[in-house]
Amino acid sequence: MTKAVRIHNYGGPEALRYEDVADEAPGAGQVHLRQTAIGLNFIDVYYRTGVYKAPQFPITLGCEAAGEIDAIGEGVTEFKVGDRVCYGGGFGGYAEARTMPADRLIKIPHGITDKQAAAMTLQGLTAQYLLRLTYRVQKGDTILVHAAAGGVGLIMCQWAKYLGATVIGTVGSDEKAKLAAAHGCDYPVVYTKEDYVQRVRQITKGEMLPVVYDSIGKDTFERSLDCLRPRGLMVSFGNASGKVDPVDLQILSQKGSLFLTRPTLYSYNITRAELLANAAELFDVVKHEHVRIQIGQTYKLKDVAQAQIDLEARKTTGSTVILP
Numbered sequence: 507m508t509k510a511v512r513i514h515n516y517g518g519p520e521a522l523r524y525e526d527v528a529d530e531a532p533g534a535g536q537v538h539l540r541q542t543a544i545g546l547n548f549i550d551v552y553y554r555t556g557v558y559k560a561p562q563f564p565i566t567l568g569c570e571a572a573g574e575i576d577a578i579g580e581g582v583t584e585f586k587v588g589d590r591v592c593y594g595g596g597f598g599g600y601a602e603a604r605t606m607p608a609d610r611l612i613k614i615p616h617g618i619t620d621k622q623a624a625a626m627t628l629q630g631l632t633a634q635y636l637l638r639l640t641y642r643v644q645k646g647d648t649i650l651v652h653a654a655a656g657g658v659g660l661i662m663c664q665w666a667k668y669l670g671a672t673v674i675g676t677v678g679s680d681e682k683a684k685l686a687a688a689h690g691c692d693y694p695v696v697y698t699k700e701d702y703v704q705r706v707r708q709i710t711k712g713e714m715l716p717v718v719y720d721s722i723g724k725d726t727f728e729r730s731l732d733c734l735r736p737r738g739l740m741v742s743f744g745n746a747s748g749k750v751d752p753v754d755l756q757i758l759s760q761k762g763s764l765f766l767t768r769p770t771l772y773s774y775n776i777t778r779a780e781l782l783a784n785a786a787e788l789f790d791v792v793k794h795e796h797v798r799i800q801i802g803q804t805y806k807l808k809d810v811a812q813a814q815i816d817l818e819a820r821k822t823t824g825s826t827v828i829l830p
């Protein structure tokens with residue numbers, strides 16, 4: 507047996523149960539992992555509350571972790587016992603130990619700790635595809651990143667800055683504004699005090715933006731469109747405030763022939779070659795310290811419910827790591 511945190515139905519934080527689950531030997535194409543650090547993501551909250559649908563119950567939530575391989579199933583050639591590995595995606599992350607398909611794992615390079623890997627695999631790969639693939643940020647671009655002091659947000663600010671962009675970021679407090687500024691955000695906008703559309707207009711001298719990265723969803727969708735220049739791209743990649751209401755496509759024509767996408771990490775990492783190339787790019791910017799992984803808080807595995815409460819209450823900053 508091993509300890510894991512599962513839900514048996516959708517619900518509040520109390521739905522997260524710290525319990526004993528079977529610890530299975532790896533089958534063909536699988537490895538067994540002793541996990542050393544687990545990442546916390548807003549997606550875990552969506553699956554716990556039912557915003558996203560779980561494939562079955564009970565289910566171990568958590569989609570990101572780092573650890574050491576301690577057993578190998580038949581046919582696995584890319585990894586060996588003792589390898590340090592990480593992953594971002596799927597389920598089963600909130601556990602001390604687990605079995606999983608080998609083809610979802612990435613080797614952690616020297617110079618990157620397990621905690622860093624757990625804090626950045628999913629959030630960093632998200633920043634990677636958003637800034638490099640969904641819209642290829644160029645030197646001289648000015649971009650808007652919502653939740654700039656969050657896990658994905660702090661990575662995006664630093665990476666976009668490294669690419670030569672000017673970064674405008676929305677944050678919920680003065681403390682978060684300071685943190686975002688220390689991580690490459692040129693213009694943190696405290697949205698409780700300032701109107702971000704107006705700030706974008708001032709900063710860009712009316713030109714507005716080629717791209718907006720919006721992870722807030724319901725509360726910000728329409729005003730984010732107002733930050734775009736004609737033919738700009740709206741990247742709606744999350745729903746921290748709730749799902750965006752159905753969109754009347756006419757709004758895209760009225761606001762200037764806008765483009766709209768609702769991307770997922772999975773669709774940018776479908777093949778193993780894509781995953782490895784994207785991860786290599788992420789590890790490279792971290793190893794060269796263009797992007798520093800900010801672990802704002804850590805919790806014990808049995809306290810995952812408190813971690814999710816704090817994430818939902820906007821109390822966390824940067825990435826959060828859970829220790830098994």
Ligand code: NDP
Nearest residue numbers: 547548653656657658677678721744745746747770771820
């Ligand atoms: P964050 O650390 O960014 O936490 C969410 C932040 O959103 C909060 O700290 C808060 O910052 C802000 N926020 C604004 N409104 C609300 C609200 N009503 N309730 C809660 N928070 C709110 O989380 P993550 O880094 O884990 O994820 C960021 C976003 O990216 C999420 O929406 C997630 O779903 C999305 N995501 C999407 C992926 C994809 O491929 N599509 C992959 C990974 C993540 P503040 O106080 O500054 O307002």
